[in-house]
Amino acid sequence: MDDQELDRLIERVHRCDPEIGMALIAAVAEFRRPMRVQITGREGTGRTTVATALGLPEIVETDPVDSPDFAEPELDGDVVVYVLAAGVTDADREALRSVPAGHAMAVLNKADAVRGDCPSVLTAANEATKVLGVRTLPLVATLAVQATASGVTTTELGVLRALASADRPTLTLSPDLFVAADAPSDAGSRRALLERWELFGVTAALAALQRNPQLSGRAVTQILNAASGIDAVRTAMSTRLRRAASLRGGRFLDTVERLAARALGSGARDELEGFLRSAAAAQIGLEAAWASPSIEGVVADHALAVPADAAQALQLARWWRNYAGGDVGAPGRRAALAIHHGYVRAWSSLGQHG
Structure with missing residues (x-):
């Protein structure tokens, strides 16, 4: 959401009720805090x-x-x-x-x-x-670090190609066998490969070169990076970070609701409740519901779907309403209904502007 919108809300609330305003400042600071x-x-x-x-x-x-x-x-x-x-x-x-x-x-x-x-x-x-x-x-974090820091060198590629052409299945059964084997290249070159890429990386590189001996050093490095598993870990962590940010947004809305309840008899309550009814707050709530651990098995790694038109928004709203009616437990039902209401709001907005 627009940072200026929150800053203006803080100013208005603080004028009405300085104590509630200071609590809102702390809540907004937590909401904006960099992820860790x-x-x-x-x-x-x-x-x-x-x-x-x-x-x-x-x-x-x-x-x-x-x-x-x-x-x-x-x-x-x-x-x-x-x-x-x-x-x-x-x-x-x-x-x-x-x-x-x-x-x-x-x-x-x-x-x-x-x-x-x-x-x-x-x-x-x-x-x-x-x-x-x-x-x-x-x-395999060591392989990921090595592939990122420095790629397969021309010398290493030559040794790997020679070993791949020998096609000896027992060559990579153990580090000792790899160094001691009667195979192309000297033992020192093979030991150097192990020190840089370990047996797992060497095995992956040889398998790739046996399939395609013409692979470049850059291509082999990319294969080693993929074999390390780092891309999947980074993607999963990015998804987890996105969900954590959404869950933080949900906690922020909960705090604003509590502050509104405390601000009895002051204009601060009207300001806070007005924000809670806003499109920005609705979007924060929708994203928080989507990130709920109670429905993680349903949404998996998918990002929140943004409906292209009113018809799609209505279809999504109905799906989540039906899901909420199933045996999903209280937390899952609350999250599903929040998503349902979010898509109903989107349907209404898209219908008005469609």
Whole structure:
């Protein structure tokens, strides 16, 4: 919404009731506060590397969870990215229980070390999702950092092409076998590849070059970046950030409603209630309802649909009304009805201007 609209609201409310005005200033400041992402997890899971791979200025790395040397971190970020590196422990479950619903996601880092092949890694991540109740994505953060920082060099590409042409299935069974094998290129060159790209990255690069030996160094780097899983993690985190911002908007509206109730017998109440009836407040409420954890399974990663015309708005309103009438629980029903009312408002507006 327009920042100036809120600034004008603050001025009007403060003139009517300075105490309510000061409370509104604090509420608006919280609403406008920059988003904060916390990276957390137990020691040795690669929290720092994950933070580097994600590369966002709003990321804060917490002290480790379940460590005798540190107090338990307060997980109060707008988004909390929980880093796993093996099986889920009781400490992981306990830490994530402290995060408000809708604000957490997890990454299974060092995914290449969990199980050997990509299908097995995805299975491990899905198992963690079921156990934790929080979406968990596989990630090889070291590979993501390396692919972003510096691509496959001409020398490395030459070594990889030679190894790919040899087509030896046992070459990448273990780091020791990779270095010691009787294969094209010297052991020092192969060791250097492992130091830069690890066995997981080398295996992915060789598979790509076996399919297409003419791939450029840039293309192989892009394949390694994709194999790391970082794109999916970044997309999920962006979705989580967007939802966290929407949930914050819902809390802001709740605060404004409480302030309006406190402002009995003053013009401040009329000003606040006028804002709550505005199109801007309706949009904030609609986005907050869409972000509700109670309907996350329905909306998945989809953004809030913006109806193109009155007919589509009416269709969406009816769908959400029907959904609210099902066995969805009280929180889900409230969110669905809020979305329904939002689309009814859109239908009315589009119908008037259509």
